[in-house]
Amino acid sequence: MHKDENDGVPEASRDGVTAAAGANVPADGSDAGTNEAVPAPAAVRLKRFTGHGKSVRGTSVRGTVAGLASAVVIVAAAGSLVAAASMAPQSAGSRKLEAPLAAVPAGSNVGICPGPARLLEGTPVGTDPQFSPESATARSLVDAAVLSTNAGVLPGSRLAELNGAALTEIAKDPGTPTAAAGPAPLLAGVVSQRAVDSVSVLSADAVGNQQATAGAVMSYTATDGDLQGSAAAGCQQPANDLWLVGANTALGRTSVLNLSNASSTPATVSLDLYGAQGQIQAPGSRGLLVAPGTTRSIVLAGLVPDQEKLSIHARSAGGPVTAVVQQSTLRGLTPGGVDFIVPGVAPATRQVMSGVDIQDPASARSLAAKQGFADAAPALQIAVPGPADAVVEIKLYGRDGQKALPGGGVVTAKGGSVTEVSLAGVPAGQYTVAASADVSFAAAARVTRGLKSDSATDFAWSPSSARLGSQHVVAVPRSGERYLVLGAPDDRAKITYTPITADGKLRAAATADLAGGTTALVKVPDEVGGAPVLGYVVSAAGDAAYGAVLLEQEGRADVATVAVAPGAAGQEQVAVKLGY
Template sequence: MRIRDIRITGAQRALGVRVILGAVTAVAAVAGVTAAAALPWPAVSTPPRMLEITPAPAEAVLACDGPVLALGRSAEEASALSVARPGAVTVGNDRGDEPGSDVLAQPTIEGEAAATRYVQRPDGREAVSAAAASSASLADTDMAGFTASACRPPQMKSWIAGGDTETGTTGILLLANPGDVNATVQVTVYGATGPVTPPGAEAVPIPARTQVALPLAGLAGGEQSPVLRITATGAPVRTSLQSSIIRTLEPGGIDTQSAVRPALDQVIPGLRVVGDAAGTEGASAIVRLLSEADTTATVTVTDAEEGTPVGDPIPVELTAGAPIEQDLGVLDEGAYTVSIRAAEPVVAAAWQTTGFGAGADFAWNTAAPAFADATLIAVPPGDDATISIANPAAEDITVSVAGLGDEPQDIAIAAGTSAVIDVTADKLYTIDPQGAPVHAAIGFANDSAVASIAVWPDAAHPRPVVVYP
């Protein structure tokens, strides 16, 4: 077999080189693309456009609780509600006038029942702040003590952490619709077995400009530590709870508490321990808590003015939907701030008493929401009135406090402490934190009377709204 010589010309050799180089280049390009795809690419993102818009001020509507009510004073009808004592109201606006007012109907109450609503309209595009609060003292054979409450704006959802249905206790849930549109309310009771909507509480009608009073025993019968959730449809309602107690035929106090809101951090300022309860063993001060999710809440009691903890922080295990009460321990006479922190939102209120004998009184101190802007408050008639202002921040702040028409007083509040300021009852005050979030409460406390009113942000000033165009 003859094998021929194979000769490769220069042109063929050049062509082969080009083919090989092209193949190598193609492989390299593919490898480069593959490697580039495997490498992290630089993040390129455009933050969503957002605008913070402050709405034009609208009218502010405040609904008051009205008179103190008594249950079962009529021998003919044990479930009848009647007026026990009218309240004394302090009301005004920051212009030195009073807002417009009219009376809410109370069709189920015997006697003159004047629950008032106040309406403050803006001055053009300028908000006008208004505030109102009421108080009453009783010394009857079936009811005795002192109560004070603020007139509040209505809400679509609210919570009441207080009251009980044990023998000797009376609770009356007040549901006010100060608007011009009818509302329907669902009351959910959280108790030992979790949330329940009692029969008849699925859709309680609250007509426009009307306040409805419901005995707590008919809603939460048998519950020692209930928490109520009130959900409104159609129109917002203002919710509060009036409660009283009799111990072995002796009246043990009365109270009217406002609604609270769930939050991860709750602050209850102005818990003032006085009277026989100071420094004694027994549950003279407790906190009631509820979360709709399993969580652990940490309860801390601090000396209001010193800012030092009283005892160790108390961990409280919360089961979803089950209220729990925690004794705050022995507290000496003085002012305290109760703080609650949890990983899930909680509602909270602290109960205190001046004692357990004749002439004692009690109060539910509700958690106070934070506010950072100037807020007008009304201090109703009562003895030993104070304003407690808690600074939860890690920095010292200065808060301005001024009675209406008076020169402002600058109050320095160190980080983590509170200031307790003596004030004149039956007067309007402005609290201006100057941009620093604070919690505040109006308080009354002596050996035979105790009451607390949590300060809410000014209802006349609209909150900024974030808009994503």
């Protein structure tokens, strides 16, 4: 709290000084001033000097002159005091202060990996789910990498359960780092194909006030059961504000929202739900308590049933959380796929999604025309949180440039609701989708696989992602066909990708030079230098570029996508405001 400059002056004295300061007294001591208040303070001072409270007429002329001179001096001194005070720093109530910036030490890099996909068995109480065992062939694996510092020091890092129980120690705490003679070769601490049966947490400690660079992915595959297919999700950093696009609670579709809290502070989560007809006020969507070290699962159909297009804005008060929707489809007795829907970037006037794989357009159109298969085709969903409608322009960029979207690619998305735009009709291939509008919106693109109605199909949602920077750790699962999909929607970009192998080595880097308005596909090899490839360190230069990992299984209709997560942050500065 700021103190007034005159806080040490008694209230009565402060009033007297203010009155005297307002007087206009000529230099010769006459009463020619224009301020009527001059005689009063002067008389007060004269009485004090004469030693009595009566009139001054009985005093000598010499005493009167001396008294007047003294009064003038006192008035002038008071004026000087106020003038000086006016030039001194003023109180907080009279001037605006900029909030100072305070350096905040870098914290641990924490990524929360979703648990395995589980088959929903029932909801005996409200929206709380009950799960049955997964299929006999289901596998849930975590792959992760933590980079060393420039001095070649691996940060203290580990993979643990959400409740803190250790799973794998990656590297011990190196202690206080010492000054290195020069840059050392980068190394990586790795976790390769670690089986998990619940939510897990990758954490890497800061070293030298720099946040560790790390990344992880959880992958799920099953070849039998109602949840057959592939799903994958990057292990995400907790936050207090999250947007998820792509949920579906219609008949045959199951959406389970999993909220995980890895902090030591309870989290109270509120959900804003948006459907095709506008925002939905759902009882039970506010004040959801997520205790520290726990996951709370919510069956979304219990809140908002029969919503084919559903977007979720999750806001947490207290501890930060992660949010992931386990989405699955069952068309009669035929599995329609499984996926983990993860948050994209916050609403903005431009959103970019990579890793959008489109099948043969004629076959996809034929499948989507069948009863119950409307969501088996590629599409873009747009959620506009504000009341104003959004005029959205959609562009698709392939290997050889932009491809026109049938219908022109310009749509109007209603404010406060979710709009779906079909991406069918463009040639088969891998694309980067860029959407721009005049108001902010959130978005995600649906990727589908499988073209026969009597066989299992699969789907994945590619969320909007942030622009690539430097040193993104992109972990990839060890099995299946794996691709890096890199896009430069506007102008030329150069992307460097350095393989990380399971033995902790960083191999020779390669570079992709992307022309503006194109997408590049990089197939991830099984091995480099005789060791399995676990991931990449990805860095970008030039114009804005975006990336995702596309996962498929040879001979199967499996598909999954994982957007490249933002890179690690160093020491940050935040505005600090003091007050009540």
